[in-house]
Amino acid sequence: MATAAPQKITTFLMFEGRAEEAITYYLSLFDDAEVIDITRYGPDGPGKEGTVRLATFSLAGQRLMCIDSYVTHDFGFTPAMSLYVQCENEAELDRLYGALAEQGSELMPLGSYGFSARFGWVNDRFGVSWQLNLPA
Incomplete structure (x- = not known):
């Protein structure tokens, strides 16, 4: 049995400390949703310990990725995407x-x-x- 090819293009969301909260919220909205993988920053950083270094999750069969950026940015999400x-x-x-x-x-x-x-x-x-x- 052949395995499905990985999704070539994945939506990537950058949060500043609220990634896990967002993932948990999004998972609660869709029946077909799961965390695929999540790694967190440890005590040696560079991000705040316990925040999301990288997570992959699925909503209704669509994979998304996200992080908690440890760098403060002058931009956020926009409705253009x-x-x-x-x-x-x-x-x-x-x-x-x-x-x-x-x-x-x-x-x-x-x-x-x-x-x-x-x-x-x-x-x-x-x-x-x-x-x-x-x-x-």
Whole structure:
């Protein structure tokens, strides 16, 4: 039996101390979700001990990677790059939109915009942008 080829392109998210919190939150939102691998900084750094040096996790079969950067940056996440989720039904769309918008910000409220049956766009509490779509 042949094994599946590794995913060639992987979304990479850089946090500044909240990577594990974000992973845990995202895993709670999707049924098919798991941590694949996680390594943390030790007492010798260079990051704060226990923060995420590198993690790989999967949401609905899509692998993502993330780190806790120990360097403070003058930039963060931007809606110009977002995670696009094709929802299976209206209940899933409503649940994800509500959860991701909590402590976040709405960019496009749930509605019909002509290109889908229902669509919404939010930045979550970590600043990561999500487009949620219910296909026509």
